[in-house]
Amino acid sequence: MAGGLGLFWITVSGGYWVSGQVPAMIAATEHPTNIIGALDLTLVVTFGLLGGLWLFQGKAWGHVISVIWAAKGALYMTALSASTYVTFRRQEVDSLAQLGIWVPVGLVSAACLAVLLRTIRQQIPTVAAR
Numbered sequence: 001m002a003g004g005l006g007l008f009w010i011t012v013s014g015g016y017w018v019s020g021q022v023p024a025m026i027a028a029t030e031h032p033t034n035i036i037g038a039l040d041l042t043l044v045v046t047f048g049l050l051g052g053l054w055l056f057q058g059k060a061w062g063h064v065i066s067v068i069w070a071a072k073g074a075l076y077m078t079a080l081s082a083s084t085y086v087t088f089r090r091q092e093v094d095s096l097a098q099l100g101i102w103v104p105v106g107l108v109s110a111a112c113l114a115v116l117l118r119t120i121r122q123q124i125p126t127v128a129a130r
Helices: 002-019 035-056 060-089 099-123
Strands: none
Touching: 002 035, 035 060, 060 099
């Protein structure tokens, strides 16, 4: 998921470099820069890729970062879904189309979190077994 998010923001930036047109989603914020894209690329994507790499390598910090990353993804997508719904109910937007992104990403994040936590639980010896 981190790679997909990174590719998305790089594609958005690449479109600007090629066409010179500020993407509509950025122009709509009335902010001179794409702060969300910058934060996603520097923090979210970086830690997602690092956590995934370390998880693949079997390093303990891979589990820690991946659990935090998956929990953040599930919670943030829930918040974005709620925000999308509220703005739709207030008739500030005409569509719930963004839920087509937020809900699947949130569900995948929650599923990854459940798998990661189950894996950690299986690796920790119980006190009763001693």
